[in-house]
Ligand SMILES: NC(=O)C1=CN([C@@H]2O[C@H](COP(=O)(O)OP(=O)(O)OC[C@H]3O[C@@H](n4cnc5c(N)ncnc54)[C@H](O)[C@@H]3O)[C@@H](O)[C@H]2O)C=CC1
């Protein structure tokens with residue numbers, strides 16, 4: 116990636132490239148990375164849509180593999196210039212065991228780092244999460260904070276614990292000598308709640324609203340702000356960070372960046388209504404319909420039922436003590452660090468992001484009828 120080799124075509128690897136965010140990163144690279152020569156898409160489950168990408172000018176290599184298998188990761192990383200590591204087990208509902216979450220998110224990330232070191236890959240962008248910071252177990256608000264805002268990050272849930280550990284591994288690996296003698300350059304991007312085309316929870320809320328005759332019921336006060344960011348902008352930020360890591364290694368290496376764009380600050384439910392409203396749903400109640408103590412009780416009941424039923428069946432509803440705490444605690448970011456460090460500007464305006472998401476919800480909802 117030296118200046119003298121401007122014309123050199125680069126090999127990129129995207130882990131988790133068939134997931135919600137990963138697919139957007141893959142498509143964004145193909146559209147917006149002129150130096151791309153080969154794109155390796157590594158995932159445990161490969162999507163059929165990859166086939167259509169194989170007919171374009173860039174060589175697209177689909178690799179079915181597991182990040183917890185070090186040899187599979189090393190084979191995929193070999194001779195890649197850049198790795199974008201988005202693969203992860205996103206589970207805050209108790210579907211997977213804490214051990215599995217740790218294995219995929221922490222050991223998987225360790226395998227990616229070691230593969231870079233062994234094979235001589237120098238540039239690694241890691242998809243971290245706002246959850247690395249908070250909300251914490253004490254429910255402290257994080258109000259329009261930035262990467263330097265002091266906050267007591269205390270985790271107990273396996274998902275944020277695993278993301279925090281993995282992020283630390285990535286940042287500590289910055290500067291390690293890779294095969295060939297040059298230093299590894301790493302950075303971590305921390306999206307808040309991602310929305311956009313492919314967002315399964317949004318689709319589930321839409322279907323639930325349709326089942327309830329077009330109504331959704333407010334559970335969270337409108338005053339609780341929850342940070343959201345459009346998937347296309349998160350993908351764009353990954354592409355830009357990956358592109359700029361070499362030129363700005365001294366500045367960007369070992370840094371964290373929140374992912375942000377022009378999406379408005381709203382409560383989780385009011386934000387969802389920006390898309391679900393135009394699709395015909397209504398949110399009932401200016402205030403939560405149930406008292407908070409009752410929600411806490413229902414969330415605890417769900418957790419108990421999950422535990423009791425586990426030997427028989429997987430019971431994993433959206434509401435549990437952890438998701439309630441996240442939805443009910445203000446967590447929003449206000450920063451320009453990515454702009455200052457690598458020239459990031461959102462590619463999609465809020466209006467574009469909103470329109471694209473609405474069109475997707477409508478299509479996803481109607482295909483479910
Ligand atoms: N969805 C969100 O709101 C946010 C997500 N993130 C992070 O973004 C990343 C992507 O998340 P999403 O796209 O939402 O999730 P997703 O579940 O849609 O995508 C994750 C991808 O990783 C793959 N994967 C899982 N385990 C694997 C393994 N052992 N080996 C290889 N591939 C494996 C899955 O098959 C999937 O394609 C994750 O690292 C997540 O922690 C961060 C902040 C917010």
Ligand SMILES: C[C@@H](CO)CCC[C@@H](C)[C@H]1CC[C@H]2[C@@H]3[C@H](O)CC4=CC(=O)CC[C@]4(C)[C@H]3CC[C@]12C
Pocket residue numbers: 205207243244245246307308309316334335341383384433434437438439441442
């Ligand atoms: C109490 C319910 C009433 O309608 C609403 C429950 C919504 C929850 C399922 C979601 C609220 C906030 C979400 C999380 C948040 O956006 C941050 C996240 C970051 C990640 O890295 C992974 C996903 C998630 C934990 C996200 C998961 C779903 C919510 C808890």
